[in-house]
Amino acid sequence: MTLTRTYALSPSSEGFQLYEGSNAAGILKFTSPTVSNPSTYTYTVCLSPVQHCVVMTDTNGDGWTPGSTLTVSIEGLDFGTFRLVKGYTSSGLFSLAGHLLPNSEWKYANVPQTTTEWTTASVSWNESYSFPDVTSITRYYRKSISVSKIVKLFKASVTTDSGFRFYVNGHVLYEWNLPNTTVSSSTYALSSTSLPVDRTFSSVVGALFCDESGDSDQVSDESDQVSDENDQVKEETDSIIVNNDGNGSSISDDTNNALNSTLTLEIAIEVHATSDTLLKPDTFNCYVFFTSENDRDLVDSEGWYEADPPTAGVDGAAMLFDGTTTTQWSFRAASPFVARSVWHFGEGARRLMNKYSLSAGETLLGASCVQWKVYGSDDSSQWFLLDHQDGVVWSALRETKTFRVANFYAFRAYKLECLETSVVDAFQMSEWDLLLSEASFQQPRVQYASAAFTWTKDTERVSVYPTQAGFAQWEIAGPSGVALPTGLVFSQEDGSFSGIPRAALPRTPFTISAVFVGDSTRYATTLTLCVREGLLPGFLPLVVTKTNYALEDETWRVVDANGATVLASTSRAPVVSTSAPLQDYYLVMTSTTSQGWVSSSFLTLSTRVGGRVVTLERLRLGFSDEETVLFSLDLPLKPAAVSSFRYLADGTLPAHWAETGFDDSAWSVLDDAARPTTNRTLTLVRANFALASTAPYQGFELHLKARAGVVVFINGHEVYRRYLQNPIAETSTPTGGSATAKWRSVTGVRSVLRAENVIAVLLVEDMTPRTLDVDMFIRMLGASHTHCQYWDYSVSTNTYAEAAYLFDEDPSTHVVVPKVTDASSTFTLQFHDERVQLFNKYCVTSGSETAQADPRSWRVKGSNDGVSFVTLKEEEDVVFDARSHTLCFFMPSNAQPFSSYQLEVVDTASPASLVLALADWNLYLEDLDAQTAPPLAFSPSVLVGYVGVSFPGTVCSSSLYTSFSITPALPEGVSLFTNTGVIQGVPVAVSPATVYTVRATNHLGEAAEATLTLSVEECPADKVGFSLSFSIDASAADVSVVTVNQPLARGYYQALTQLRDMFSLEGEITPMALAKLPDVLTVSKAEEDLETVAADICRVLDQALAAYNDMRAVEGCRLAEDIAGRLVTIETAVGRVERQSPQTVSAYRERLEKKMREVLASTTMDEGRILTEAAIFADKVAVDEETVRLRSHVAQLRTMLQAQRPTGKDMDFLMQEFNRECNTIGSKCNDLAVTQDVVAMKAEVEKIREQVQNIE
Secondary structure, eight states: OEEEEEOSSOGGGEEEEEEESSSTTSEEEEEOOOOOSOSEEEEEOOOOSSEEEEEEEETTSBOSOTTOEEEEEETTEEEEEEOOOSBSEEEEEEEOTTOBOTTOOEEEEOSOOSSSGGGTSOOOOEEESSOOOOOSSEEEEEEEEEEETTOOEEEEEEEESSEEEEEETTEEEEEESOOSSOOOTTOOOSOOOSSOEEEEEEEEGGGGSBOTTSSBTTSOGGGOOOOGGGSOOOEEETTEEEETTSOOOOOOHHHHHHHOSEEEEEEEEEEEOOTTTTTSOOOOEEEEEEEOOOSEEOOOTTOEEEEESOOOGGGSGGGGGSSOTTSOEEEEOOSSOOEEEEEEOGGGOEEOOOEEEEEEOSSOGGGSEEEEEEEEESSSSSOEEEEEEOSOOOOSTTOEEEEEOOOOSOBSEEEEEEEEESSSSEEEEEEEEEEEOOOOOOOSOOOOSOSEEEEETTTOOEEEOOSOOOEEEEEEEOGGGOOOOTTEEEOTTTOOEEEOOOSOEEEEEEEEEEEETTTOOEEEEEEEEEEEOOOTTTEEEEEEEETTTTOTTEEEEEEOTTOOEEEEOOSSOSEEEEEEESSEEEEEEEESSSSOSOTTOOEEEEEEETTEEEEEEEEOOOSSSEEEEEEEOOOSBOOGGGSOOEEEOSSOOOTTTTSTTOOOTTSEEOOTTSOOEEOOSEEEEEEEEEOSOOTTOSEEEEEEEESSEEEEEETTEEEEEESOOSSOOTTOOOSSOOSSOEEEEEEEEGGGOOSEEEEEEEEEOOSSOEEOOOEEEEEEESSTTTSOOOOSEEEEESSSSOGGGGGSSOTTSOEEEEOOSSOOEEEEEEEOTTEEBOOOEEEEEEOSSOGGGSEEEEEEEEESSSSSOEEEEEEOSOOOOSTTOEEEEEOTTOOSOBSEEEEEEEEESSTTOSEEEEEEEEEEOOOGGGOOOOOOOEESSEEEEETTSOOOOOEESOTTOEEEEEESOOOTTEEEOTTTOOEEEOOOSOEEEEEEEEEEEOTTSOEEEEEEEEEEEOOOTTOOOOOOOOOOOOOHHHHEEEEEOHHHHHHHHHHHHHHHHHTTOOSOOOHHHHHTSTTSEEEEEOOOOHHHHHHHHHHHHHHHHHHHHHHHHHHHHHHHHHHHHHHHHHHHHHHHHHHHHHHHHHHHHHHHHHHHHHHHTTSOOOHHHHHHHHHHHHHHHOOHHHHHHHHHHHHHHHHHHHOSSOOHHHHHHHHHHHHHHHHHHHHHOOOHHHHHHHHHHHHHHHHHHHHHTTOO
16 A cells, blocks of 8 residues: 655644554554655555554644645555544544455456356356456456445446446446447457556446346345335336336435445456457456545546637636636636536546536636536537536635536536626636535436425426436426416426416426436436415415525525425525415524534525515524524415405594504495595504414514505504604694605514504595505514514714624624724614614624724614614623623613614723724514513522632523622622623632622613622632633523413303304314413423532533543643653753764864964974863863753653642743753854754753643
């Protein structure tokens, strides 16, 4: 085996060991030698054909430098490439078991075979490494191997100078250079080469184990539990293979591995000669290499590219395949243009490409491709469409996006065709990587994600693609000539459905068929298609738009209350939609990276009501694996077209007209199809609507269509006023508005709603005759307390900062404002399109800069004209305890919606700070009345701190409390966080036990207080001070209690029973029906069992302390090893100094004597004088004492490393002595070699001194 180790930087800190077995407990086979120069080193090692473990290490703890790798290979075949990404150590596995290596023994025969039974049947042929000269047209080779169950991908190669056919378990996998007719033992190859050539084939392992029906033949009989009626049906009729249910079966590698401990392969190869190769040496060789490594790069040195336009040089098409995004394929051309690039595999190789990545250009982001197609081909003339991407959004230069392709056929060439860029005359792309990735193999089938699709007329944009690529000549046929409805388009290129259907279609079966590239057979399936009207009152369109929709690690789905999926993410299109019943839904967002979605990824949910597009949510997944968000598509109050609105347009203003008990039965019913006209100034509109339950919601959103002045009441509470001043009278006139009715929206808190509701609207307009075109509807808000409900807005500021960063919900971006004056900094959020919103909660996130730049005091204001602002909440002396830390505040007194909100920052944490830094300011609407804050308390209530050690934390009884204060003043070094009630700091002096009073305000603005007893003591000398922090995560079930209001439920039941009997109604009164009635169920916070929590904490604490001590021991061992190694270096240098010092004196004497002879010429020299001078010099440069002391210090330090007591301070003092001796030797030396040794010793001493700072 060949081990190729490439060092980018710091080779002395990077190492690896190679063990036989699955971990480091196996036999050590190789340890990397220490090298000092960054370069590539090659080592050879003899290994057994079993699994091996690579253990990678880095003494700095930050992983190997980017570009540092270890590659394991044999005769050019890579078995794995490894790199330590981060940390001190990591490991990886590779297996040498189960591979068919070159020059292996094969069973061989040259007797003609008349059937293919020889490919699997037992044969008694000769077995050898080498074979006789070619004497027959066809020779036959057989080999059995067992494959490890961890493998994912394979690469097979046949070496020959003519043609061959490659079988696996009796099925043809690959053939080369044979005629397209029936092949027999007398069939010659089409041509031959003067030298043998490797012909290779790469694919997923599943391709080796599928029978002709498409099912895996490695599954044992007892595991075949699928009933006949559910099996895929394969009917051969007029050469069309029909797949009736539209779903292809596939058996994953994991399933195969669970059923078989090993995977057995029967490899059979028949090699066909030409007349030129008869009677010549047999050149046959073969290998099959398996790997568990995923995402193998298919671009290699044996292939080549071609491009159109055929650009060359530093911006040529070759840059697409050079392995780096620092170069690019770039050109300018008149629009429209198409950029094409083709990668061909060398020597007739076939490669399965089922994944690829594209990287944006490096200089002009708008020149990166935003629409492209990817094709595969066997002959470079007929191309099969594999993938089509449109509307791709690039957020950064050289950004890389990865796309998976449902391709199961190994082509000889792949083509990228760019169809569009954002700019009109330029193209740039930096890299195109063709990848082979692990996937469950499927035999060719025409199939879609479902066997039936239902779409909505006029609203739903269809984007449905087949689930498998590699087909062409797509056809569709309906029964008795039934065609697709207008607007719905079927693509004959890729079998996709697109467009917006403009006509209804009952459930209709269509036959879809296409020709597969691999076998030229036409396959077919049946799809049942339906287009429904999808109108109110029963349905609404649900449209989901995702930026970065092609990212595989960002997925989403919409489910109903029963968990059934309504819509799901797709990598094919940014927009998917459906027609959905009016009810509540849940959006589930997931990420496989544990880091959430990238900052540019957003999901927008929208619908259309009465011609108005309504955004339901716009959000993204934060730093988590999954999040579920409630949203409602239900409309408690529906538009006039499907509701009963009553109106009064005589210009009068009856008393109590807005109250729930007002009798409006004499008012006219609004006919949406024949709306009346009026010229009166005042018009009154009322409507009733019911709400089954308000429990899951935080608030509501009212959409209202009006012209000028308007005031809206719900259940007698004013919720909206615009262009109308108080008091309201019959003589009121509007103060603004428009000549035509326009939609506007307002949000309100849930507490104004009941089970039965009345909405009353006053319209004030001029006396011009006009149509009564008022309309309105209400939807409920389920996530307004956790996700911002504003999307169409503008931002302004009195600073030069990029204020939009405050509202992008991305903590990594932030506003930095230079403090050039003492004036406060304001940031204003202005909603568009007559939108006003009520917020009673907001959150502020600190920036990533120094804590001195954090905002300390500020005001939140609201306005409905953008000029006059009302202060809603003021905060003072707020402290953020971390960078990018979020603090939330309640505004219970705000009951008015505003069109503008403003944050005015008065000062920063440090008045001396030159800047203000802030990451996010987000506003929310929460049903504060639904939550009850427990009495203010702290656990524990008695705290003992220690001088010089972080003060122990205490937990407030509820996060609903804010605005904390404490009296008397806390001990020096300890402070109270005013927003969280957390006490932190490091006490600097002893303080006696003192009772402190803590005051706070809950979410409703109510004051509360509690007491704490605090003291500060000295930490005993036999103890070690340390700090422990922890967090407790709990699900809703852990912290909430659901209780039944039994008297109210009983009353509801009796009343409903009476109604049913009174009107002879049918149906049962179910628990679910009762549970939906107002206030039957109450959700409250469960009282915490502090003893249980304490026991859990102690359990975790014990584990944390044990891990803490283990970590210290491990780190101590590493430090000891590092210091011991450096001591050896110092000792070696000391030895060189000791040897060189006498030579320095001798050299000095020789130089002195030579110089005196030159000066005195013939005069006789006094030898005694020379000896005296030499002795004086020797005394000056003598370093014997220093080297002796250095050796003594080395011995002392070694003793300290073995000591079972804290020695950090002793070591620190000793390092000063080390440094002193080195400096003395340096000052005495008069020799270059000694000077170099002194510099080396001082460098090692400094490194040891730095390590000593980490030792207790």
